[in-house]
Amino acid sequence: MAVVFSVALISLTVNAQDFWQSIYENNGFKDIAMAMVDVNTENTVESTNTDMFSYYTEETEESLEIENWMMDENSFGTFVTMETENESPLELEGWMTNDSYFNNASEMFIEETENELEIEDWMLNENLFNASGEVESALELESWMLSEKIWKV
Numbered sequence: 001m002a003v004v005f006s007v008a009l010i011s012l013t014v015n016a017q018d019f020w021q022s023i024y025e026n027n028g029f030k031d032i033a034m035a036m037v038d039v040n041t042e043n044t045v046e047s048t049n050t051d052m053f054s055y056y057t058e059e060t061e062e063s064l065e066i067e068n069w070m071m072d073e074n075s076f077g078t079f080v081t082m083e084t085e086n087e088s089p090l091e092l093e094g095w096m097t098n099d100s101y102f103n104n105a106s107e108m109f110i111e112e113t114e115n116e117l118e119i120e121d122w123m124l125n126e127n128l129f130n131a132s133g134e135v136e137s138a139l140e141l142e143s144w145m146l147s148e149k150i151w152k153v
Contacts, residue, residue, distance in 0.1 A: 069075050095101055122128060144150060
């Protein structure tokens, strides 16, 4: 949610820069005063035609010059150079063929056996496990447990 809000806020502020600039340019004191005064329509047509196009000017751009680096293919990387890599063949070393390095792994797979558990006297002593001496009562069914309204059976 925060990411969406920040993106929306950024886009509004970027668009608002041009918006406020156009408001200040096209709404001079003269234009606001003209809008607030009731003027005769015959005079308004003649005067607004000249004023309306005074804000619009034809823009021209300077011609661009082509520089040497713009024509050089090496500047843009349109070529791909592939170099083939030559590897030396693998060689067997002495430790790779020595069984003593690899037989130790078989010791990891030996199955372990555990001793059987024995019941001790203290495990059977009920006094150790029921210290409070309270006996729990049997569970009872109550009416709400069987109510169809609650369980919607």
